[in-house]
Amino acid sequence: MAISDLPLPAEVGSQSFKDAAHMAQALAERVARALDDAVSQQGGASLVVSGGRSPIAFFEALSTCELDWSRVQVSLADERWVDVSDPDSNEGLLRRHLLQNAAAEAQLIGLSQPAESLDQAAHQAGQKLSSLRQPIDVLVLGMGSDGHTASLFPASPMLEQALDPDGTERCLPMLAPSKPQQRITMTYPLLVSARTQILSIQGSEKLETLQQALSLEPMQMPIRAFLHSPLEIYWCP
Ligand SMILES: O=C(O)[C@H](O)[C@@H](O)[C@H](O)[C@H](O)COP(=O)(O)O
Numbered sequence: 001m002a003i004s005d006l007p008l009p010a011e012v013g014s015q016s017f018k019d020a021a022h023m024a025q026a027l028a029e030r031v032a033r034a035l036d037d038a039v040s041q042q043g044g045a046s047l048v049v050s051g052g053r054s055p056i057a058f059f060e061a062l063s064t065c066e067l068d069w070s071r072v073q074v075s076l077a078d079e080r081w082v083d084v085s086d087p088d089s090n091e092g093l094l095r096r097h098l099l100q101n102a103a104a105e106a107q108l109i110g111l112s113q114p115a116e117s118l119d120q121a122a123h124q125a126g127q128k129l130s131s132l133r134q135p136i137d138v139l140v141l142g143m144g145s146d147g148h149t150a151s152l153f154p155a156s157p158m159l160e161q162a163l164d165p166d167g168t169e170r171c172l173p174m175l176a177p178s179k180p181q182q183r184i185t186m187t188y189p190l191l192v193s194a195r196t197q198i199l200s201i202q203g204s205e206k207l208e209t210l211q212q213a214l215s216l217e218p219m220q221m222p223i224r225a226f227l228h229s230p231l232e233i234y235w236c237p
Helices: 020-042 056-063 090-097 101-105 118-131 159-163 204-213 222-226
Strands: 013-016 045-049 072-076 078-080 107-109 138-141 171-175 182-186 196-202 231-236
Touching: 020 045, 020 056, 020 138, 020 196, 020 231, 056 090, 056 101, 072 090, 078 090, 090 107, 107 118, 118 171, 118 182, 159 171, 159 222, 196 204, 196 222, 204 222, 204 231
Parallel strands: 013 231, 045 072, 045 138, 072 107, 138 196, 196 231
Antiparallel strands: 078 182, 171 182
């Protein structure tokens, strides 16, 4: 099965690539073009990316793309509530793989900071994001095989509030079923306001997840809430 076999809504774009390396390079070039256009047209740009394992090749490729990175803000769709030095930290992942080479000049707006509680950490992250250019210019999402995206996890206690299109919070605390389970996530209204939205996924299992999501509600599979214009899906086997 390939992405073109899925009954996606007509307004959702999709591209297949022969392998992860080709997809990472194509995604980096697509994101770099969109950021460069935003800097040219509005004097600055905001990029929000996801963590996890698969974006590393994309981060490495994007870090070498030439553009005025000093005018680009980079933030995270979600964060694990751990120290930045922790191997599970998404900010640590970004610092190691994206904020190098040309992209070392980018302005990082991380979500993680020490706090008394996860709720307080999420509130503080939301306050930090008041300096993020909004609407977000470029959003890159991943997806878990359970249909989560960012840290919008099925069955998480605050998922309904996080998915509320009329919600006013920028960030909310979330609980992931896997360890480390304490997360901070950007909320749906903030994420879905992005001008350019790309979902980057790999493998047949994630195609099956997408196929399931098409017949489910966002509360069952949060990725469902993003399957409409202007989403573009990048997929490789
Ligand atoms: O913090 C995280 O883990 C990510 O933000 C998360 O939403 C990720 O995008 C998916 O879990 C997919 O991860 P992979 O792309 O590594 O499978």
